[in-house]
Amino acid sequence: MLDLLLVGQSPGIKNRLVDRLGRDEILFFGPDEGTAGYMDWASQHARKRGAPFWKAFTTGKSQTLGGIPHDTYGMTTRSVHQYVLGIIRQLNLDETACTKLQTGGPDGDLGSNEIKISNDRTTAIVDGSGVLYDPRGINREELMRLALARQMIQHFDTSKLSPEGFRVLVDDFQVTLPNGTLVQDGLSFRNVFHLNKLAAADFFVPCGGRPESIDINNIGLLFDAEGTPRFKYVVEGANLFFTQDARLRLEKAGVHLFKDASANKGGVTSSSLEVLAALSFTDAEFGRLMCKQADGTLPSFYQEYVSDVQKFIEANAAREFECLWNESKRTGKPKSILSDELSIAIVELRKNLESTELWNNIALRRLIMHEALPARLLKELGLDTILERVPLNYLKAIFGAYLASHFVYEYGTDPSQFAFFEFMSKHTAKAEAAN
Known part of the structure; x- marks a missing residue:
């Protein structure tokens, strides 16, 4: 996999493989059943191979390598339990x-x-x-x-x-x-x-x-x-x-x-924000702010960032729960079918947003990124530094995913033809007021 990702950067690899896309490719790998123990090794292997994104190559790593272990912080469970709490809230249990x-x-x-x-x-x-x-x-x-x-x-x-x-x-x-x-x-x-x-x-x-x-x-x-x-x-x-x-x-x-x-999207959300921190920091900053220190202590930034991640997971899970509950009540469709329709709607809208000029609206871009990025990371680096360091395609993915998910959560899986215009008008007005 590293051979494929580094094809444009290593002469030895370039002689064996052909880059048909002509652009840098970045992939991230997260833990699943029986694979958590490989995350540290793969990250260090990527570092030895000279991969510039080695810190973000794998997620769910140990804290000594700046990872956010899903089990330690209950990342997946935080998402799951929001659905339990949602049912309890809706039915007054x-x-x-x-x-x-x-x-x-x-x-x-x-x-x-x-x-x-x-x-x-x-x-x-x-x-x-x-x-x-x-x-x-x-x-x-x-x-x-x-x-x-x-x-x-x-x-x-x-x-x-x-x-x-x-x-x-x-x-x-x-x-x-x-x-x-x-x-x-x-x-x-x-x-x-x-x-x-x-x-x-x-x-x-x-x-x-x-x-x-x-x-x-x-x-x-x-x-x-x-x-x-x-x-x-x-x-x-x-x-x-x-x-x-x-x-x-x-x-x-x-x-x-x-x-x-x-x-159970909590683990995926945690992994994506672990990647974001790794891409945002230099190696020295990452070691100082995200890695367990030699004396066994965790940096205060790390602890606050993890808290931000947990809040993101719970907020997103609560939004999706409410959307599924309301859509099922409105349409009569089973929630298990609506779950698939919701995911497809978000993915399709995010993909369509890539071909628009919304990203080029600087005021809107800055507003959305301020809302989409963890507050502690913004405080530490500032938005301009993050925009400068993080790969453009990753930034655009954050931008598109935020707009797509919030639109679908607010307007449902089958919105009217004017709904997105209404949705974007509110954000555009807010961006202009803040500019």
Whole structure:
């Protein structure tokens, strides 16, 4: 990959590869399942190869390299939980009274941070070690202890369960549950517990599990004998836990469901802002302001910047939630379909904005960039320095993405033909007043 990106800069590579585009290419790589440990190595490898963008080549790096670890700061969970809070706000619910089933345990990124950030009555957790269940609500203090230690439920103190509660581990056999049910083997019980009749709650928040765990063939098991879904609200943290057909079946039955593509954008947002900081600073500035110091302390700038990133994630998630909720209410369309339509609308509008002259309106450009960039970064460097240092195509992407997303969030996926004119007129007037 570095060979391709550096083709125009290294004579040795240039002899082997042809640059058909004639412009610098910059790609950034973020962590996903099983790859987080490679982020530090790849960044340092890019540095050894002389890549000018090595600091931004990978994201989610360790703090010693100026990275913003997603799990440490709960970046993905901050987005997911905004959808939970949105449902609670729209339906005037009491979070402390809401029950929840969670797949993905206190040892994982999403699972641990969901426990830390929530204030519900969790009745069941399924993780790699087994199933933990208590219809009265699993002891919150003990869950928090495991989440802080990043330990599986096998370490849960079972003396803190109610008489109706139980823990079945994957290596258990012939276990009799408090209701008299005999569990033949813990592994099989764990693998399909989300389909078990006991797995019923107000909220289902998958934070881990295998893709397509619930599909059109087994979705019927999520309904009781009267045809009522066992969950009222589903917010997908884990990727692809449901198939689209299963989502639509649940929504048709009245479940408020928000799919992964919308709910778990927090990690992507964090990565994009980590890239922005890396592109904005010189190597010396980056080492001083973004990297953990030799004495183990984190620079104050880093801590404030991370706080800005968290605020961005929560604000964007709240905007998208409100848009999906209102559009579903207005059109009657399933939210899982609207989620795709919203993403397509934003991408298409951003692409169309690239061919306009809006970027050349200096007053508008400065207004939008002031609104789109983190306040702490602007304070440290000033807008002019950022515009000078960050590659133009990345700046234009920020500009276009901000306008496109805010327009769609405000006017929906199917706006009137005059809506964008109205939207831009407000921004243009504001830019002229500030100039």
